[in-house]
Structures are given as structure tokens and as C-alpha cells.
Amino acid sequence: MRAAMLNTALSLMMLTIIALVLGAIYLLRKGGMTKQAMLMLFLAMVPGINIGIWTLPDESGKAPVDQTAK
Secondary structure, three states: OHHHHHHHHHHHHHHHHHHHHHHHHHHHHHOOOHHHHHHHHHHHHHHHHHHHHHHOOOOOOOOHHHHOOO
16 A cells, blocks of 8 residues: 555656646747746656655665565
């Protein structure tokens, strides 16, 4: 149950990243709201780094997301 909830949270974070990046691209192309678009891109990096921390394996080859199922 715990692993399924974590997978759901990671998936929602990925969808959030996609929405933020697409929104930032739209704002940059529209023009005039460069500051907000850059803030959206910076905000998209935060969950991206979090996903990386949870899914990339450590020295032993095990990812933290795999260890939560135990």
C-alpha cells in the first residue's frame, strides 16, 4: 500500500512538472510575463530533483522508492 501511494505521488509530481514547463513555454512565447515563466521553470525543478532523489539508485544499486515496499 505504501509503495502504491509513493508511486502515485511521484506520478502526480511528474504531471505537475509537465504542466509547469508547458505553461512556462506558453508564457514565454506569449511575451511580457518572462519573470513568471522563469519562476515556473524554477518551480518545476524542485519536484524534478525530488523525483531524482527517490528514483536514482545509490552506491549499492537500490533506489529509495524500491526500499519502501519492504
